[in-house]
Amino acid sequence: MNKHIVLNNPDFVPGSWKERFGPGRVYMFNPGIIKGDGDWIFAYRMIGPDGLRRIALCRLDSSYQIKKETIVPFSDIIKFPDNHYFSERARIWFADPRLFRLAGRLFVYWNSGMHEPFNHQFFAELDESTLQPIGRARELIMEGERRPIEKNWTFFGDGPFYAVYSIEPHCVMEFSLGGEDEIKFHPLATINWNNNGRSDSYGDLRGGAIPQRVGNYYYNFCHSVYGVVGSFMYAPAVYRFEADYPFRPKDVSPQPLDLANPFGFNDSPDRLNPAVKQVLYPCGAVFEDEKWIVSYGVNDEYSLITEIPQSKIDAALSPIDGPNIRDYSRVAVIKNTHRAVYVGFDFWGHGNIGDDLMIAGFQKALSSYRGVQFKAHVATGYFIESQQKRFPDILWHRELPDNAQDKAAAIHTTWVGPGATPFQLTCGDYVLKYWLEQLPFIKTFDRKCLVNVGAEQEIEPEKERFSIVANVFDKISTRDQHSADILTKMLGLSGSKIYAGADLANIILADYIDKHRSIKKKFNLGVIIAADTLSDGDIAGVKDFLVTRWRPTSFIAGDMREIERHECFIYRQMIADLGWWARKKLVLSVPDYMNGDIRALLSPIDDCSTIISSRYHGLLIAAWMGCKVAAIARSSKIPPLAEALRIPVCYPPLTRQKLETMQKEACVVSRNILMDTKEKALEAVRFGMD
Incomplete structure (x- = not known):
């Protein structure tokens, strides 16, 4: 086992936060680390009893012990640009800090979590002697279209400057520090590569620590997620990529890195993320004296620092075969696209208010995408006029005759069933009969998904037939953990195709909370x-x-x-x-x-x-x-x-x-x-x- 240090959460609470926190529990996790002048600079997330997400900075001595007099309550003192469009959430929610240097200047990165219509990512330059921010927060903006949730960008280079946008595929962007406002990122190179089957067992690689150059390569410590809802596992990983354009991946660790978890699995009912059983999340890495110093979060609760010999990291890497790197080009990471979706189920407009709220929430969610324009087509045999009045942006049709189904599947890229409780017997078996009648039609679509649906325990007598239905879909998101558990535990679906979310109605009802x-x-x-x-x-x-x-x-x-x-x-x-x-x-x-x-x-x-x-x-x-x-x-x-x-x-x-x-x-x-x-x-x- 590698040498590791467990940091004591209460020692890292800034003095100005202690009175706010009181005697309640304190979470400190996902820390970044970078070498200072004879010591270490440390950045970390902290959550107190009030639930707010904060970031603090401090120095550690050469033995990784905190210098308490150096603690800076960063999220309290950082200033944002005046008269900007940032939501209140972006100003008070700080997640996953990373420390890095560009051209000798010290920076901290963070993001504003996940929120609608899209989240934000920021840089702030730091005074290395005081750890105080220099100037205001600068938002990171990608040229062209973006995804609703952007995070885990990692930065490297001494000029020009680059960022890894995604690992699979390996997308790299270029940017400049010029100016004082937002920082614009330009897509530079995209490489499709094969990670030697690692994704099949442990999921796709995602961002983590800042890449560190050793010789002609950058080492990038990162993570992936695998398992089932309620038992998801965050697995640490590392891969190398070439230091020169187009930054081809060279090798990857096929197995999770051996990072210590002295706390074991987290099955506590009050854990921050009930979908997750174990988190090992590297957020900082430094190469020094033929060893790696890696800072990482454990179970969204603790922070550890470990030392790993370089020889052990090299032994963990497996070369990527040349033919598996297919090609690269100077292309945009995200392209503006149009998608036509066929909205399934046959009950829209039949008089149930909850159904209208779900379709309204679904429509609002689709409109929040940037870079993708959706056009939804819905067929119903009920009060179609009411739906056309309330949702004019949706294309409403009378129920499709059987001979029109093939045409519908040819026009639309996706069959989607939004909301409702399609896994139920509470009102009789009409829902199950609907599924069995519709499955041949649904199977003709390229992509098939259910979003934010419910499932009831009462389906147990018909679980075999409901399992046949559920396995037709590529992905299913549910409206609560209870429904996700039924799909995985009762119907036997893989956790990788299930996501526990919340009901679609919440998306539209939020518009009425204050007005x-x-x-x-x-x-x-x-x-x-x-x-x-x-x-x-x-x-x-x-x-x-x-x-x-x-x-x-x-x-x-x-x-x-x-x-x-x-x-x-x-x-x-x-x-x-x-x-x-x-x-x-x-x-x-x-x-x-x-x-x-x-x-x-x-x-x-x-x-x-x-x-x-x-x-x-x-x-x-x-x-x-x-x-x-x-x-x-x-x-x-x-x-x-x-x-x-x-x-x-x-x-x-x-x-x-x-x-x-x-x-x-x-x-x-x-x-x-x-x-x-x-x-x-x-x-x-x-x-x-x-």
Whole structure:
């Protein structure tokens, strides 16, 4: 085992942060390191009990022990350009610092995490004697189009200056430090190469530490991700590339590097990223005295420094065969493209408000792509006019006849199923029948994906047939971890094709968190009772609760159709034997589905101070509208959402006493939870569509 040093997190907390943090837990990870004048300069991420992502700098002595008097709370003091378009998130969220020198000048890099419509990356020059920033943050801008999320660019060269944009393919950009504002990067060379099968076992290589030149090559310590959701593993790696243009990769480590993890796997329920089991993430590397000093993060929680002999690194590398390097050219890394997508499922426009919010969120997510223009085509046999009014940028068609399916597959590059709960038996087997009928058509498309979908535990009796369906798709992103677990653990899908995100509705509902809100509430309480899985006794319990209330209650329809076990039908049943006063207190609220815009669909919920809902999207709308919220567990998809939103949940059998308790315990959902949920939803769309 290589020599390694475990750094003590509390020792690295800047004095100005200690009072803010209090006695709570402190995470310090993904550190960068660079050689100073007889010591080491160190940069690191830090997260305290308030959840904000910060960066600090300090010096370490020759034994890698902190010099506490040198700590600089970098993220508190860095200034951004005035009158710029940066979102508030970009100014307060600091991730994954890297330290490097260009032409003798010291710089620190960081990014603003993942957020919509796109994140930001920055440089700041540092005064090497004080570690204070010189000037303002400078944003990194790529010439041409970019991806929504850009990070892990790594920089090298003494002039001209270069950056590794991606490792597979090996894309290199050129840039200049001229000026004082943003720094523009120009795509220079792209090389497709074969990493000797490493990706098959451990995933594609991603950026990490700053490349370091030794002789005629740069050593680039990096990482990859493999495994299944809930047990993803970040594996450290290293590869070499030629120091001269076109920067051809030379060799690569086929196995993960031997970096120590004295803490073992992280199965803690409060870990920062519940999808990940182990993280070994190199973010700094220095070559000195025939050995490598590598700084790395462990499990998004700790920082370590290790020393690795050069001989051990060389022994870990395996040469890349010449024929596997196919070609290179001076081309743009990202090209502007157009993609036509065929949106599957056949229920759009049938009257369910949640479906409209999902298609609205999906459309907004597609519009956030830069460099790719999507055109979505949707076929429906329901109220198509309502969809055309609300979503005019989507091409709506009547249901395709069988003889038009081949033509549809020829026109569109991708079949995508956005949102909903396609893995369910709660409402009968019609969904499964739909899948089995549609599979031959779906298979004719080049790319097939499901984005931000749900799965319910109740499919277990038909898991074999649902597994056949699920395995048709190239990628599936889900709306929660619960659904991802069902797909991997019950249906046996590979974790590499699954991503746990959040519901599509979050993407559009975020537009209404600070605007278009009802200031004066009309009702103290609103209820949304979809009863397809509730018993007659449960409905009686709800009725008993409502009729004993003195104040009026809004009985909200999440689905406008008057069909059995849906809200309008239940309402008619409830009031049938009530006196005039009881009827007057129970008010049916149905949005204008046929003619209203998105805001109109939200209004009945926004009109209430408190919402108790058995519908998934009723809970989400109420959370984003700032209502107090409580859930009724009508199916297995509700409790995971309630847990994520941190709201109380009531399980059948429903009684007046239980519902009275729910009304008392209902709570407002944290804004931070909602914004994080929105970002998860966006990232899940990108996973499925990329």
